[in-house]
Amino acid sequence: MATAALTVDAPGFGSRVWSWITTTDHKRIGILYGVTAFVFFLLGGLEALVIRAQLAQSSADLVSADFYNQLFTMHGTTMVFLAIMPLSAAFFNYIVPLQIGARDVAFPRLNAFSYWVFLLGGLLMNASFFFGAAPNGGWFGYANLTSTQYSPGLNIDFWVLGLQILGVASIAAGINFLVTIINLRAPGMRMMRLPVFTWMTLVTQFIVVTAFPVITVALVFLMFDRTFGTTFYSVAAGGDVLLWQHLFWLFGHPEVYILILPAMGMVSEVIPTFSRKPLFGYAVIVYSGLLIAILGWGVWAHHMFAVGMGPVADAVFSSTTMLIAIPTGVKIFNWLATMWGGKLSLKTPMLFSLGFIAMFVVGGLSGVMHSSAAADLQQTDSYFVVAHIHYVLYGGAIQGIFSGIYYWWPKMTGWMLNERLGKTHFWLSFIGLNLAFFPMHFIGLLGMPRRIYTYDAVLGVDAMNFMSTVGAFIIGLSTIVFVVNVWYSRRERIEAGMDPWGAATLEWSIPSPPPNYNFTAIPEVVSRLPQWSDTEMKAIPTEPEGEIHMPGGSYWPAVSAVGILVLAVGALLESLAFALGGAVVLVVGIYAWAFEPFEM
Amino acid sequence: MTERAQQQSHPSTATYLIIAAILTIITLVEIGVFYVPALQRVLAPILLLLSGAKFILVVMFYMHLKQDHKLFAAIFTIPLLIAIGVAIALMALFGVFVR
Amino acid sequence: MSEAAVAHHTSTGLDSRKMAFWTFIGSECLLFGSLISTYLVYQGRSVSGPTTDILNIPLTSISTFVLLMSSLAMVLALAAVTRGDALWSRVWLATTALLGSGFLGFQAYEFTHFVHEGLTLQTSLFGSTFFVLTGFHGGHVFVGVLWLLTLLVRSFQRKLGPDKSLQVELAGLYWHFVDVVWIVIFTVVYLLRQ
Secondary structure (H helix, E strand, C coil), X not given: CCCHHHCCCCCCHHHHHHHHHCCCCHHHHHHHHHHHHHHHHHHHHXXXXXXXXXXXXXXXXXXXXXXXXXXXXXXXXXXXXHHHHHHHHHHHHHHHHHHHCCCCCCCHHHHXXXXXXXXXXXXXXXXXXXXXXXXXCCCCCCCCCCCCCCCCCCHXXXXXXXXXXXXXXXXXXXXXXXXXXXXXCCCCCCHHHCCHHHHHHHHHHHHHHHHHHHHHHHHHHHHHHHHHCCCCCCCCCCCCCHHHXXXXXXXXXXXXXXXXXXXXXHHHHHHHHHHCCCCCCHHHHHHHHHXXXXXXXXXXXXXXXXXXXXXXXXXXXXXXXXXXXXXXXXXXXXXXXXXXCCCCCCCHHHHHHHHHHHHHXXXXXXXXXXXXXXXXXXXXXXXXXXXXXXXXXXXXXXXXHHHHHHHHHHHHHCECCCHHHHHHHHHHHHHHHHHHHHHHHHHHHCCCECCCCCCCHHHCCHHHHHHHHHHXXXXXXHHHHHHHHHHHHHHHCCECCCCCCCCCCHHHHCCCCCCCCCCCXXXXXXXXXXXXXXXXXXXXXXXXCCCCCCCCCCCHHHHHHHHHHHXXXXXXXXXXXXXXXXXXXXXXXXXXXXXXXXXX | CHHHHHHHCCCCHXXXXXXXXXXXXXXXXXXXXXXXXXXXXXXXXXXXXXXXXXXXXXXXXHCCCCCCCHHHHHHHHHHHHHHHHHHHHHHHHCCCCCC | CCHHHHHCCCCCCCCHHHHHHHHHHHHHHHHHHHHHHHHHHHCCCCCCCCCHHHXXXXXXXXXXXXXXXXXXXXXXXXXXXXXXXXXXXXXXXXXXXXXXXXXXXXXXXXXXXXXXXCCCCCXXXXXXXXXXXXXXXXXXXXXXXXXXHHHHHHHHCCCCCHHHHHHHHHHHHHHHHHHHHHHHHHHHHHHCCC
């Protein structure tokens, strides 16, 4: 079972599909993550466009109130868990092993398992649409709106089970990448020589493995409340609905850093490359990342100022929130200082990085405004918060990720993306996002609450809402330009070569796309920027000395993932037979996986 | 090679037995303390101290963190401290300490 | 798990599987941390049903002792496997699994007894938090027992020589961690009740 799929001479369609299902190559898994996440990104974007179409004018009735609830819940959940996180994961998979000089991740099969679990979890969550029961409790699903009393349908069950499954995938991947980065570095690749993207990946994965168990527990409580009638979020039994909010945001705030730190890592790679200057204050950027990971644990309740926690708690969480703005601000100044006096080259990746910095500052500033509990009371649950989160996550995370896509695309495919279309994509997206999200600040301050499917003309926000909708559609258009770019550039096919940008890090020292073993010989790293360094790194031979044996594939990770899906479907249908069947598949999968011969 | 060297530095059977004896004694003391009426007011600090000692003994000797690489200790301790911090913060927020 | 990986060179010289396992345990700290926090936050807030008076200290002391002794058996099993002593590795692995099953037996008795006394998952906050916390722990013990039995079978198949001691060490780390969690639960839930 190990190598059969890879030795076929002229693979037919079936065997090609099979080779993707059984693959354990980090690069192919990275591509799987990227393509899947991009499809979910389009889906989440489509949901956003329907939402904006509904809000284009007052008292509209394009969608029903109930369907609107499903739309904004799925838009948020999809973008956070099925688009931004896995888009970052695509780069963790593809780029991190190349940046540290490794042939694969520490646990290739666990890596495949993470992907399959993520895919099936995402499909399960979205399958809810076909049953007219998409999750409708908001992406933070506050208790007791999610109780069986107020949400009797399957909607919340889909959400709970989907998130549980995605949590399994994230924790497995988190452990894998922590070990990979610490343990699979090439000789000479000391921790303080790691590229910043790899550092930010390390920090992100630390947050993942610590924060996800908390939401797992919160979701277990919710699942038990709904299925077995426990009393965790039951006020009648003396319980406190705030327990959910605390557990959710204990996870949810670190989650914000899970979303933004990888993008910060990408930007930290792009800006030095296109400024022809090493990153300013490398160590400070690394330490700021670590500090954010730790401080990120002490700010969660700033999402809850409106619930009345009392002056002491409000003061504490206000202060910690203001404090965490410092390491974040430090990074901004480091990027600016990197560009200062550099030879700037405004290629598409650089444009998106610059867009990232500018937009993240806007989102960051409104974030600092929220840190004041008194001011936050005016803003909570209004469109002001929607403006903030979209500046941070679209202006920040997504622009950062697009910067990474344009930057590493040549490495992954071997051909360049078209610059003119790339720039069109950037400017449309940049104009669209500001048109869509900037008016939301005012819409919010004027009193329009979020999550309401329509509004009255008396509020006087018709014009600004219309602007916002136009902006959203421009963003949609920009995304189409990106897809066209991929299609066009693939036909144009301008060869990239090993290092088209003249970048400094290790992944640019090997062919594009890299062979399945990555490095013909494991490099010996002598500096932080091997490609720019005066002290020459020993050249990596073009041909391997002997045959390099890479692990073959395995289908047991995919089988185990299917077991988890069936188990979840059993829980959804409250069918013991299904659940047991799934458990059996899972156990068989794990044992077969553990005992199959698999050479590293 | 390093791995083998670490294997050999695992504590001896005698150490394991002594630790087990200490753990048993602490457990007996814990249960004893529980039944002494005079100690009810200071029960919490005493018991937390005793169970903390048991926790540390098991982790240091049975899980070998005492001799093992410091990195393993860090990988375990940092999340543990976060968990303890979270527990204390939640109890404070829910007014457990003032009840 | 392939043996080829053991000889694999790593940057720190540490085994990747062991590092992954410690990371997993770190992650588990937050899982049990959240469960225990919830129990503590809700302590004394139940509005109906039996309270902590229902907890049986003498009985639980015995089961605590059983689990503690299983940890001793576990380290002795690892020592036996490491020195290539097949007989004693089987004896100690079987002892550990047996003591673990004994602990689960005590828990099963305790749970059914409580249900007869009128404390169920649904009764009260105490019922919900108690059963889910200790049930999660019991589930971990159950998985541990399965793992130990698997190792025992491997030993009988003569596939658990000293070169495989890492497999036993990982099972041991898991087992001791579960024991350590119980040390906390025993103190916080049983002895420090209000």
